[in-house]
Amino acid sequence: xxxxxxxxxxxxxxxxxxxxxxxxxxxxxxxxxxxxxxxxxxxxxxxxxxxxxxxxxxxxxxxxxxxxxxxxxxxxxxxxxxxxxxxxxxxxxxxxxxxxxxxxxxxxxxxxxxxxxxxxxxxxxxxxxxxxxxxxxxxxxxxxxxxxxxxxxxxxxxxxxxxxxxxxxxxxxxxxxxxxxxxxxxxxxxxxxxxxx
Numbered sequence: 001x002x003x004x005x006x007x008x009x010x011x012x013x014x015x016x017x018x019x020x021x022x023x024x025x026x027x028x029x030x031x032x033x034x035x036x037x038x039x040x041x042x043x044x045x046x047x048x049x050x051x052x053x054x055x056x057x058x059x060x061x062x063x064x065x066x067x068x069x070x071x072x073x074x075x076x077x078x079x080x081x082x083x084x085x086x087x088x089x090x091x092x093x094x095x096x097x098x099x100x101x102x103x104x105x106x107x108x109x110x111x112x113x114x115x116x117x118x119x120x121x122x123x124x125x126x127x128x129x130x131x132x133x134x135x136x137x138x139x140x141x142x143x144x145x146x147x148x149x150x151x152x153x154x155x156x157x158x159x160x161x162x163x164x165x166x167x168x169x170x171x172x173x174x175x176x177x178x179x180x181x182x183x184x185x186x187x188x189x190x191x192x193x194x195x196x197x
Contacts, residue, residue: 007100007102007105011097015097022094029079033082034061039058045128045131046131047129051104054095055095056093058078058081059075060077088194092134096134104134105131105132107136107174107187108174110132119164127171129175136171136174138166140190143193143194174186
């Protein structure tokens with residue numbers, strides 16, 4: 001099955017089924033903290049095109065101005081509801097909107113913010129030849145990334161030096177071996193990793 005057709009079918013069905021759940025989550029977010037339901041962040045997509053990535057808001061408004069990444073599971077900027085949304089990756093579900101719009105795929109390299117993409121080597125920039133995804137090898141491998149950054153003297157520097165190169169290597173591995181059945185396997189592995197913790 002063509003990748004785009006699969007993405008369109010799954011995202012459409014998923015959004016229709018999850019619509020009541022989205023409304024409930026949106027209501028809880030609005031009742032427990034000030035700010036919008038969704039957090040839209042500019043990310044770099046296929047061929048370097050910028051787009052706005054959808055997430056349920058899990059932090060207090062303007063919290064992203066303090067740091068580009070989340071540090072630890074109990075980052076003080078995260079709301080009480082946001083903690084649970086992040087723990088079970090529920091905050092990522094609105095990215096089905098990005099998939100439906102054609103900006104993302106269900107499986108593909110996770111899109112980064114421009115400040116990190118600007119640091120890519122020529123070889124690493126190969127990840128921009130593929131449409132970014134909701135999940136990939138790196139999402140599974142670094143499902144507890146926040147814990148790795150916790151306690152680091154300079155978490156952003158640690159991310160750039162230690163985590164980002166490994167993520168990009170895994171992204172390139174996916175691009176060079178991608179197939180429909182590999183995507184299915186990654187989706188199931190992602191679901192399993194969420195409940196595994």
